[in-house]
Amino acid sequence: xxxxxxxxxxxxxxxxxxxxxxxxxxxxxxxxxxxxxxxxxxxxxxxxxxxxxxxxxxxxxxxxxxxxxxxxxxxxxxxxxxxxxxxxxxxxxxxxxxxxxxxxxxxxxxxxxxxxxxxxxxxxxxxxxxxxxxxxxxxxxxxxxxxxxxxxxxxxxxxxxxxxxxxxxxxxxxxxxxxxxxxxxxxxxxxxxxxxxxxxxxxxxxxxxxxxxxxxxxxxxxxxxxxxxxxxxxxxxxxxxxxxxxxxx
Numbered sequence: 265x266x267x268x269x270x271x272x273x274x275x276x277x278x279x280x281x282x283x284x285x286x287x288x289x290x291x292x293x294x295x296x297x298x299x300x301x302x303x304x305x306x307x308x309x310x311x312x313x314x315x316x317x318x319x320x321x322x323x324x325x326x327x328x329x330x331x332x333x334x335x336x337x338x339x340x341x342x343x344x345x346x347x348x349x350x351x352x353x354x355x356x357x358x359x360x361x362x363x364x365x366x367x368x369x370x371x372x373x374x375x376x377x378x379x380x381x382x383x384x385x386x387x388x389x390x391x392x393x394x395x396x397x398x399x400x401x402x403x404x405x406x407x408x409x410x411x412x413x414x415x416x417x418x419x420x421x422x423x424x425x426x427x428x429x430x431x432x433x434x435x436x437x438x439x440x441x442x443x444x445x446x447x448x449x450x451x452x453x454x455x456x457x458x459x460x461x462x463x464x465x466x467x468x469x470x471x472x473x474x475x476x477x478x479x480x481x482x483x484x485x486x487x488x489x490x491x492x493x494x495x496x497x498x499x500x501x502x503x504x505x506x507x508x509x510x511x512x513x
Contacts (some may be wrong), residue, residue, distance in 0.1 A: 451507025
């Protein structure tokens with residue numbers, strides 16, 4: 265690999281599986297030191313760490329991103345080891361496929377806590393380190409549903425739309441500090457979120473995408489690499505759709 269992120273210090277939330285895992289392993293290939301945040305899947309996180317350490321160096325950061333104390337603790341653990349943060353990727357998220365009638369207030373609060381409050385808190389907590397970085401980056405993982413909506417998953421759609429607002433607000437606020445803030449809006453990606461799909465449903469979903477395939481975590485990782493590296497230094501306040509053409513905006 266070309267070392268596009270050589271010695272960059274990266275914290276990735278929700279990195280034990282799916283998109284987060286794909287980004288963690290790809291960034292390690294490019295020379296980044298990787299903080300692997302996860303909530304509960306110890307074995308999966310250990311597996312990611314093993315892969316990261318084949319290329320660079322990583323550390324496990326167990327914690328619930330919706331809880332301020334835990335966020336402060338794992339950012340502190342990361343900075344004690346690597347002496348700062350260059351790149352923050354707010355990827356952790358939860359999705360409950362429920363209509364508004366089925367969604368309890370507790371469901372809504374939990375979704376907003378992880379998907380919006382978490383990125384807000386981590387951006388705030390990491391800010392002193394990002395200001396000291398040569399070229400600070402924040403990348404927020406939204407969704408194509410923030411643009412398209414959905415007839416189920418009300419709280420998820422609301423949370424991912426709110427994350428777009430946070431991305432744009434921080435881009436304007438932090439740009440003068442030398443920190444770019446951007447988002448990625450994935451389409452249907454082949455992760456555990458769709459693991460319950462039948463083969464017929466997977467094929468049908470792929471046929472509805474112009475490029476005729478589901479996305480892979482690696483597709484999102486490449487977009488994140490562009491935004492995190494020098495290649496994307498003049499991109500700020502944007503949301504890149506990585507969806508095979510299923511949501512053009």
